[in-house]
Amino acid sequence: MTRQRFQQLVEDALAEIPPRFRAAMKNVAVIVEDAPPADILEEMEIEPPDSLFGLYQGIPLPERTWSYGNALPDRISIYQQPIEDACDDDDEIRECVAETIIHEFGHYFGMDEDQIEEIEEKYWRGESLDDI
Secondary structure, three states: OOHHHHHHHHHHHHHOOOHHHHHHOOOEEEEEEOOOOHHHHHHOOOOOOOOOOEEEEOOOHHHOOOOOOOOOOEEEEEEHHHHHHHOOOHHHHHHHHHHHHHHHHHHHOOOOHHHHHHHHHHHHOOOOOOOO
């Protein structure tokens, strides 16, 4: 898949985020990269055949204090190569990108893994995410 097509899938997934959450997304950059850096995989103790589809780096919204400001944007990296390797076709890539976006923005909003999993399950069941 071309980078341009993959980036379009990321943009499409971002557009699916419920409006009240999109409105709260401030000072965060979503970056498409080829693959996670080796030092990140080592730090997170991820070894082949496992890999990483996305990564949130920053200070989650609920943890920001009054002194938070003049900071570089938080960063959400979406890793194209591991996603493509894990998927059989464009539809699976689209679904994996969407789930990865949901997961990483869950961290941005300070959700724990159980809360994120609940949202992902709603996504997989085709339920609306507007009432989250």
